[in-house]
Amino acid sequence: MGGLFSVPKPVVVATPALPQQAAADASAGAANAAAADARQDDAARRRRGLAGTVATSDRGVLSPLPALPAAARKTLLGE
Structure with missing residues:
Protein backbone atom coordinates (compact mmCIF):
# COMPACT_ATOMS: atom_id res chain seq x y z
CA MET A 1 0.00 0.00 0.00
CA GLY A 2 1.42 3.34 -1.00
CA GLY A 3 1.34 6.60 0.86
CA LEU A 4 0.01 9.96 -0.18
CA PHE A 5 3.44 11.45 -0.70
CA SER A 6 6.38 10.11 -2.65
CA VAL A 7 9.81 9.83 -1.06
CA PRO A 8 12.21 12.58 -2.23
CA LYS A 9 15.13 11.36 -4.26
CA PRO A 10 18.64 12.13 -2.94
CA VAL A 11 20.61 14.78 -4.79
CA VAL A 12 23.78 13.41 -6.40
CA VAL A 13 26.74 15.77 -6.14
CA ALA A 44 49.94 2.22 28.17
CA ARG A 45 48.17 -1.15 28.53
CA ARG A 46 51.48 -2.95 29.12
CA ARG A 47 52.48 -0.36 31.74
CA ARG A 48 49.26 -0.93 33.67
CA GLY A 49 49.65 -4.68 33.46
CA LEU A 50 47.92 -7.33 35.49
CA ALA A 51 48.47 -5.65 38.86
CA GLY A 52 46.44 -2.62 37.82
CA THR A 53 43.31 -4.48 36.78
CA VAL A 54 41.72 -5.44 40.13
CA ALA A 55 41.99 -3.61 43.46
CA THR A 56 39.84 -5.16 46.20
CA SER A 57 41.12 -3.64 49.42
CA ASP A 58 40.43 -0.61 51.60
CA ARG A 59 42.68 1.37 49.24
CA GLY A 60 39.96 1.33 46.60
CA VAL A 61 40.68 2.30 43.04
CA LEU A 62 42.13 5.76 43.71
CA SER A 63 45.26 4.83 45.70
CA PRO A 64 48.34 3.65 43.80
CA LEU A 65 49.41 0.03 44.13
CA PRO A 66 52.51 -0.71 46.24
CA ALA A 67 55.59 -1.89 44.38
CA LEU A 68 55.81 -5.67 44.81
CA PRO A 69 58.40 -8.08 43.43
CA ALA A 70 57.13 -10.39 40.71
CA ALA A 71 57.31 -13.50 42.94
CA ALA A 72 55.13 -11.94 45.67
CA ARG A 73 52.41 -10.69 43.34
CA LYS A 74 48.91 -11.92 44.08
CA THR A 75 47.30 -13.75 41.21
CA LEU A 76 43.89 -14.72 42.60
CA LEU A 77 41.17 -12.56 44.05
CA GLY A 78 41.19 -12.98 47.85
CA GLU A 79 44.78 -14.20 48.28
Missing part, protein backbone atom coordinates in the same frame (compact mmCIF):
# COMPACT_ATOMS: atom_id res chain seq x y z
CA ALA A 14 29.85 14.96 -8.15
CA THR A 15 33.04 15.18 -6.07
CA PRO A 16 36.22 16.45 -7.70
CA ALA A 17 38.91 13.80 -8.08
CA LEU A 18 42.08 14.35 -6.06
CA PRO A 19 45.48 13.84 -7.67
CA GLN A 20 46.91 10.39 -6.98
CA GLN A 21 49.98 11.70 -5.13
CA ALA A 22 47.95 13.81 -2.71
CA ALA A 23 45.60 10.91 -1.99
CA ALA A 24 48.54 8.55 -1.38
CA ASP A 25 50.22 11.06 0.96
CA ALA A 26 46.99 11.61 2.88
CA SER A 27 46.36 7.89 3.31
CA ALA A 28 49.98 7.27 4.36
CA GLY A 29 49.77 10.07 6.92
CA ALA A 30 46.50 8.72 8.29
CA ALA A 31 47.96 5.20 8.48
CA ASN A 32 51.05 6.48 10.30
CA ALA A 33 48.91 8.42 12.77
CA ALA A 34 46.70 5.38 13.41
CA ALA A 35 49.75 3.16 13.92
CA ALA A 36 51.27 5.66 16.36
CA ASP A 37 48.03 5.81 18.35
CA ALA A 38 47.88 2.01 18.47
CA ARG A 39 51.49 1.82 19.71
CA GLN A 40 50.78 4.36 22.45
CA ASP A 41 47.66 2.48 23.55
CA ASP A 42 49.56 -0.82 23.65
CA ALA A 43 52.40 0.73 25.66
Whole structure:
Protein backbone atom coordinates (compact mmCIF):
# COMPACT_ATOMS: atom_id res chain seq x y z
CA MET A 1 0.00 0.00 0.00
CA GLY A 2 1.42 3.34 -1.00
CA GLY A 3 1.34 6.60 0.86
CA LEU A 4 0.01 9.96 -0.18
CA PHE A 5 3.44 11.45 -0.70
CA SER A 6 6.38 10.11 -2.65
CA VAL A 7 9.81 9.83 -1.06
CA PRO A 8 12.21 12.58 -2.23
CA LYS A 9 15.13 11.36 -4.26
CA PRO A 10 18.64 12.13 -2.94
CA VAL A 11 20.61 14.78 -4.79
CA VAL A 12 23.78 13.41 -6.40
CA VAL A 13 26.74 15.77 -6.14
CA ALA A 14 29.85 14.96 -8.15
CA THR A 15 33.04 15.18 -6.07
CA PRO A 16 36.22 16.45 -7.70
CA ALA A 17 38.91 13.80 -8.08
CA LEU A 18 42.08 14.35 -6.06
CA PRO A 19 45.48 13.84 -7.67
CA GLN A 20 46.91 10.39 -6.98
CA GLN A 21 49.98 11.70 -5.13
CA ALA A 22 47.95 13.81 -2.71
CA ALA A 23 45.60 10.91 -1.99
CA ALA A 24 48.54 8.55 -1.38
CA ASP A 25 50.22 11.06 0.96
CA ALA A 26 46.99 11.61 2.88
CA SER A 27 46.36 7.89 3.31
CA ALA A 28 49.98 7.27 4.36
CA GLY A 29 49.77 10.07 6.92
CA ALA A 30 46.50 8.72 8.29
CA ALA A 31 47.96 5.20 8.48
CA ASN A 32 51.05 6.48 10.30
CA ALA A 33 48.91 8.42 12.77
CA ALA A 34 46.70 5.38 13.41
CA ALA A 35 49.75 3.16 13.92
CA ALA A 36 51.27 5.66 16.36
CA ASP A 37 48.03 5.81 18.35
CA ALA A 38 47.88 2.01 18.47
CA ARG A 39 51.49 1.82 19.71
CA GLN A 40 50.78 4.36 22.45
CA ASP A 41 47.66 2.48 23.55
CA ASP A 42 49.56 -0.82 23.65
CA ALA A 43 52.40 0.73 25.66
CA ALA A 44 49.94 2.22 28.17
CA ARG A 45 48.17 -1.15 28.53
CA ARG A 46 51.48 -2.95 29.12
CA ARG A 47 52.48 -0.36 31.74
CA ARG A 48 49.26 -0.93 33.67
CA GLY A 49 49.65 -4.68 33.46
CA LEU A 50 47.92 -7.33 35.49
CA ALA A 51 48.47 -5.65 38.86
CA GLY A 52 46.44 -2.62 37.82
CA THR A 53 43.31 -4.48 36.78
CA VAL A 54 41.72 -5.44 40.13
CA ALA A 55 41.99 -3.61 43.46
CA THR A 56 39.84 -5.16 46.20
CA SER A 57 41.12 -3.64 49.42
CA ASP A 58 40.43 -0.61 51.60
CA ARG A 59 42.68 1.37 49.24
CA GLY A 60 39.96 1.33 46.60
CA VAL A 61 40.68 2.30 43.04
CA LEU A 62 42.13 5.76 43.71
CA SER A 63 45.26 4.83 45.70
CA PRO A 64 48.34 3.65 43.80
CA LEU A 65 49.41 0.03 44.13
CA PRO A 66 52.51 -0.71 46.24
CA ALA A 67 55.59 -1.89 44.38
CA LEU A 68 55.81 -5.67 44.81
CA PRO A 69 58.40 -8.08 43.43
CA ALA A 70 57.13 -10.39 40.71
CA ALA A 71 57.31 -13.50 42.94
CA ALA A 72 55.13 -11.94 45.67
CA ARG A 73 52.41 -10.69 43.34
CA LYS A 74 48.91 -11.92 44.08
CA THR A 75 47.30 -13.75 41.21
CA LEU A 76 43.89 -14.72 42.60
CA LEU A 77 41.17 -12.56 44.05
CA GLY A 78 41.19 -12.98 47.85
CA GLU A 79 44.78 -14.20 48.28
